[in-house]
Amino acid sequence: MTVSSTTTSVSFTGNGSTTSFAVTFPFQGTGTSSELTVVQRTIATGAETTLSYTTHYTVTGGSGSTGTVVAASAPADSVQWHIRRNTTTTQTVDYVTNDPFPADTHELALDRLAMAGQERDGDIAQAFKYPDTYTGSASTTVPEPSASKVLAWNSGASALENGPTTTAISAAATNAATATTKANEAAASAVTAANYAVKIDGIAASSDHSSKAWAVGGSGVTDTSGKGASKEWATETSGTVDGTSFSAKEYAAGTQASTGGSAKDWAQDTNQVNGAGTNDRSAKNWAQGASMTGSTLGGASKDWASLTSSTVDGTLFSSKEYALGVQGSNGGSSKQWALGGGSSYTEGTAVAGGVFSAKKYAANAAASAAVAASGQIYSTVVNQTGATISPALSADGTYFLCDTSSNNITVTLPAIGTSEGVKYAFQKTSASNSLIFARSGSDTLNGSASNITMTDVNAQIQFVSDDNSPDNWVGVNLSQITVGSGLSKTGSVVSLNLTQDQSWTGSQRSTPVTNTSGSFDMNTGNNFNYTPGGNQAITFTNITAGQGGILYVVNSGHTITKHASVKVDANLLSTVTAAGTYMLGYYAPTSAIIVVTNSLAVT
Numbered sequence: 001m002t003v004s005s006t007t008t009s010v011s012f013t014g015n016g017s018t019t020s021f022a023v024t025f026p027f028q029g030t031g032t033s034s035e036l037t038v039v040q041r042t043i044a045t046g047a048e049t050t051l052s053y054t055t056h057y058t059v060t061g062g063s064g065s066t067g068t069v070v071a072a073s074a075p076a077d078s079v080q081w082h083i084r085r086n087t088t089t090t091q092t093v094d095y096v097t098n099d100p101f102p103a104d105t106h107e108l109a110l111d112r113l114a115m116a117g118q119e120r121d122g123d124i125a126q127a128f129k130y131p132d133t134y135t136g137s138a139s140t141t142v143p144e145p146s147a148s149k150v151l152a153w154n155s156g157a158s159a160l161e162n163g164p165t166t167t168a169i170s171a172a173a174t175n176a177a178t179a180t181t182k183a184n185e186a187a188a189s190a191v192t193a194a195n196y197a198v199k200i201d202g203i204a205a206s207s208d209h210s211s212k213a214w215a216v217g218g219s220g221v222t223d224t225s226g227k228g229a230s231k232e233w234a235t236e237t238s239g240t241v242d243g244t245s246f247s248a249k250e251y252a253a254g255t256q257a258s259t260g261g262s263a264k265d266w267a268q269d270t271n272q273v274n275g276a277g278t279n280d281r282s283a284k285n286w287a288q289g290a291s292m293t294g295s296t297l298g299g300a301s302k303d304w305a306s307l308t309s310s311t312v313d314g315t316l317f318s319s320k321e322y323a324l325g326v327q328g329s330n331g332g333s334s335k336q337w338a339l340g341g342g343s344s345y346t347e348g349t350a351v352a353g354g355v356f357s358a359k360k361y362a363a364n365a366a367a368s369a370a371v372a373a374s375g376q377i378y379s380t381v382v383n384q385t386g387a388t389i390s391p392a393l394s395a396d397g398t399y400f401l402c403d404t405s406s407n408n409i410t411v412t413l414p415a416i417g418t419s420e421g422v423k424y425a426f427q428k429t430s431a432s433n434s435l436i437f438a439r440s441g442s443d444t445l446n447g448s449a450s451n452i453t454m455t456d457v458n459a460q461i462q463f464v465s466d467d468n469s470p471d472n473w474v475g476v477n478l479s480q481i482t483v484g485s486g487l488s489k490t491g492s493v494v495s496l497n498l499t500q501d502q503s504w505t506g507s508q509r510s511t512p513v514t515n516t517s518g519s520f521d522m523n524t525g526n527n528f529n530y531t532p533g534g535n536q537a538i539t540f541t542n543i544t545a546g547q548g549g550i551l552y553v554v555n556s557g558h559t560i561t562k563h564a565s566v567k568v569d570a571n572l573l574s575t576v577t578a579a580g581t582y583m584l585g586y587y588a589p590t591s592a593i594i595v596v597t598n599s600l601a602v603t
Contacts, residue, residue, distance in 0.1 A: 032053055038081060057071050223243075228242045415443055434453050518532060522541065543590075565594055575600065
């Protein structure tokens with residue numbers, strides 16, 4: 001910013017209501033460090049009191065901008081508030097080694113100097129002095145002496161009269177001396193600031209160098225250990241900048257091997273990178289360089305993509321070789337596994353290890369499918385009404401329709417012997433009676449010696465012989481459903497009998513829900529361990545008619561109230577508000593009401 005105004009103070013007369021007073025000139029600080037002085041002057045007597053921050057006022061804004069003084073209470077109309085800038089005359093700018101020239105920070109320091117100078121000018125302007133060109137005719141008569149008072153011109157500037165006390169003059173002299181000191185300090189600071197800006201023939205102050213020296217070079221910066229100017233760090237290519245490190249240009253495109261290789265070298269050198277290790281190669285070499293194959297370097301990207309004459313790294317092949325190559329040591333390419341082995345991708349030639357291509361196996365599968373399509377799973381359908389059936393093994397593929405309307409039908413399956421894969425299917429076509437399956441000899445039915453009984457109409461089962469030890473008929477029940485106690489079944493539909501009494505043999509309980517808020521979600525559980533976290537109102541959410549439970553309350557003395565939907569007796573809330581442990585029961589007679597009862601405190 002710039003300091004374009006010389007205003008350093010502003011005054012307001014109170015009115016008993018206004019508390020915010022605009023500071024129309026910029027000031028550096030803010031808050032408790034706002035660098036403002038606020039003086040209250042009594043209009044009738046001229047008595048002045050310097051006010052205190054926080055006690056009498058606070059400040060907003062500042063930090064180089066205008067702001068506002070906010071009174072703790074509105075000044076009366078009998079006083080004036082005089083707000084004056086009082087810039088702290090300190091130098092807080094620190095120029096950091098190797099940083100760019102901080103123009104904004106430097107300008108802020110100059111702004112601070114300008115403000116301090118303006119304030120000193122204001123102090124000096126208020127000091128008493130005689131104009132050099134005075135030609136008036138004021139009386140030179142000296143009035144009678146008055147103790148501790150000095151002479152002053154009267155209101156008409158025509159005669160001297162007894163004026164302020166020497167004490168007041170002494171204070172004015174002290175202020176003038178201070179102003180002179182501060183002005184000298186400001187001038188010295190300006191010189192220091194100039195040195196920090198452009199001095200290049202040595203240090204600017206103490207051990208610090210100027211902005212110009214750090215930018216383009218100077219004594220003690222150029223080619224100096226631990227230093228170096230910005231220009232050197234940007235463009236130096238004849239050596240190091242600070243005895244150790246190189247410039248940005250050298251690291252980018254230089255040729256000094258001691259850098260370990262510039263960015264340009266790492267991008268496009270065609271062999272070992274200048275200054276790098278033996279096997280270090282540029283990005284270009286790793287992408288498409290020649291002589292990169294073998295176990296030492298491991299191959300360029302181009303090798304891994306398209307090499308078909310050998311392995312890339314001594315072990316593995318390229319993408320192209322794995323895709324359509326014919327080197328037998330690659331284990332077969334994708335094309336060979338798709339079409340066939342050998343260099344001509346022949347369907348009947350194995351690809352590797354006696355294993356053939358997908359095309360070969362697809363042709364085999366198609367042939368098998370054609371053979372399978374010429375046959376049927378079941379070739380014969382037999383209607384059965386007699387009480388017994390003993391199908392022969394030669395009846396493989398027979399579908400039996402069993403009419404049990406007049407009697408049970410028992411099917412005795414034949415002894416399997418060595419007959420693998422013989423299959424029968426049975427369907428019970430009547431809702432009456434049962435269809436029963438029995439084994440022969442030591443054979444099993446689904447691994448069991450027990451009979452299989454079907455009772456549902458249209459129930460179906462398929463048996464397939466398994467020549468095993470022991471021989472087993474594998475039965476797949478396609479529609480039979482058996483239900484237990486408490487369930488009923490009509491056809492294949494199973495229903496829960498909600499009117500039947502239930503006897504529970506296991507424990508029926510829920511995990512208590514921990515609660516500290518006083519709001520109980522009935523969807524999360526029935527029982528709650530409640531420790532109030534403060535004064536709270538008991539509330540229930542997701543209320544379901546018919547639900548009830550327990551609240552175990554451990555209260556350390558917090559006040560307990562209730563929501564309007566919670567119904568309690570007249571003493572419950574005062575009882576559970578007292579510190580103690582309580583058992584509360586609750587019940588929801590409707591979805592809108594919760595009735596709560598309580599015990600006395602328990603120990």
